[in-house]
Amino acid sequence: MTRRTTIGIAMNGVTGRMGYRQHLLRSILAIRADGGLDLGDGRLLWPEPVLVGRDEHRLRAIAERHGLERWTTSLDAALADPLTEVYFDAQVTPAREKALRAAIAAGKHVYTEKPTAESLAGALELARLAREAGVCNGAVQDKLFLPGLLKLKRLVGSGFFGRILSVRGEFGYWVFEGDWQSAQRPSWNYRAEDGGGMVLDMFPHWRYVLDEIIAPVRSVYAHSATHVPVRRDEHGAEYRVTADDAAYGIFELEGGVVAQINSSWAVRVDRDELVEFQVDGTEGSAVAGLRECRFQHRAGTPKPVWNPDLPATEDFRAQWQRVPDNGEFENGFRAQWELFLRHVATGAEYRWDLLEGAKGVQLAELGARSAREGRRLDVPALEL
Structure with a gap:
C-alpha cells in the first residue's frame, strides 16, 4: 500500500x-x-x-x-x-x-x-x-539536464571524440532596450548594485557545464563589456546600465582542452538554438543546443577547400547527423x-x-577580476 x-x-x-x-x-x-x-x-x-x-x-x-x-x-x-x-x-x-x-x-x-x-x-x-x-x-x-547537453554527454562518455581539443560556445539574444519595445528581462539584471551582470549570471553555468561534461576548468581569461549603456525599466523610466551585458571567456580545461564561450544580451541570433556548444576532437565533432545535438565522425568528414573566387556549393549543415533522443526528457x-x-x-x-555552487561563484569572481586586470588567472581547487 x-x-x-x-x-x-x-x-x-x-x-x-x-x-x-x-x-x-x-x-x-x-x-x-x-x-x-x-x-x-x-x-x-x-x-x-x-x-x-x-x-x-x-x-x-x-x-x-x-x-x-x-x-x-x-x-x-x-x-x-x-x-x-x-x-x-x-x-x-x-x-x-x-x-x-x-x-x-x-x-x-x-x-x-x-x-x-x-x-x-x-x-x-x-x-x-x-x-x-x-x-x-x-x-x-539546470543546464546539465537539457536534452541537447545530455546527448552531448552521451557522446563524451562513449569516447566518440577521441581526444577532445576545443569547445566553442555561443549564448544570448537581443534584449530590447525598453523604449519602443519592452525588455524581455527584468531591469535589475543590468544594475550591478542589484546583483546584475553577465559574468555573475552566466559564468556559474559555464563552470558546471564544462566541469561535468568536458573537463574541470583550470584557468580563465575574460573580457566583459556594457554594449547598451542606457535602458528603460518596467515603468518606462530611463536608467544607466551599471552591469556588463556581454562577456567573452577563454577557459583552459584539464588535459589542455581550450573552451571559448561568448555570452551576450546584445546579439541577434543566427543559430539553431539560443545556446550552442561545438566540441571538436581528433575522432569527431558535435554541436549541442538546448534540445538537439548533431555530430560528424572523422570517417564522414568532408574535405573543404578554401577558394574565395567561387561561391560555396556545399551544404555544410547537411553533412552532420542528429543524435537520436532514445528516451524521453522531462523539464x-x-x-x-x-x-x-x-x-x-x-x-x-x-x-x-553548495560547495559545487561555490565553484560557479569562484569562476564568476575570477572572471570579473580577469576582465578588470586584463590577464589570465588560475582556478584553484576549492575546499571547506
Whole structure:
C-alpha cells in the first residue's frame, strides 16, 4: 500500500519569472499534478509549497490561481513553521545569502538558484554552515539536464571524440532596450548594485557545464563589456546600465582542452538554438543546443577547400547527423528538483551541493577580476 508523505517547501522568489515558471509551475506543481513523487519504497512524496515574497498582492494572486492555501510575506514566519522542511531561494542575488543563512540556522534543508552568493567567501561560508548543521543542501544546475547537453554527454562518455581539443560556445539574444519595445528581462539584471551582470549570471553555468561534461576548468581569461549603456525599466523610466551585458571567456580545461564561450544580451541570433556548444576532437565533432545535438565522425568528414573566387556549393549543415533522443526528457528544473527531494526524503546520492555552487561563484569572481586586470588567472581547487 502506497503511503503519502507531505514535505513542506518554503519557496522564496516565486513572483519572479524563473521562480514562478520553472520552479513552481513546471516543477513543484507539475509533480503535484502527476500525483506526487514516487520514492520507490512504498511512499509517495507530496510537495506542499509555501509561497514567500515581498509583494502580498502578487503572492495572493499566484496562490489563488493555482489553488494554494499557504503564502506569507514573512520569511521568519515561514522558517519558524515546523511543517516547513525545505527552503528554496530564487530571489535577486543580493538577498540570497542572508536568507539561506537564516534557513540553515533554522535547521531547514536548502536548495537555491545560482549564484549562491555574491562573493566566493560568502558561498563557501554557506557550504560550511550547511555541512556543520547537517542539512541537505543543493544548488540549481539546470543546464546539465537539457536534452541537447545530455546527448552531448552521451557522446563524451562513449569516447566518440577521441581526444577532445576545443569547445566553442555561443549564448544570448537581443534584449530590447525598453523604449519602443519592452525588455524581455527584468531591469535589475543590468544594475550591478542589484546583483546584475553577465559574468555573475552566466559564468556559474559555464563552470558546471564544462566541469561535468568536458573537463574541470583550470584557468580563465575574460573580457566583459556594457554594449547598451542606457535602458528603460518596467515603468518606462530611463536608467544607466551599471552591469556588463556581454562577456567573452577563454577557459583552459584539464588535459589542455581550450573552451571559448561568448555570452551576450546584445546579439541577434543566427543559430539553431539560443545556446550552442561545438566540441571538436581528433575522432569527431558535435554541436549541442538546448534540445538537439548533431555530430560528424572523422570517417564522414568532408574535405573543404578554401577558394574565395567561387561561391560555396556545399551544404555544410547537411553533412552532420542528429543524435537520436532514445528516451524521453522531462523539464530540467523538475528533474533536478526530483533528485533533491529524493535526497531529502531517502538519503539518495546528490552531488550538486553548495560547495559545487561555490565553484560557479569562484569562476564568476575570477572572471570579473580577469576582465578588470586584463590577464589570465588560475582556478584553484576549492575546499571547506
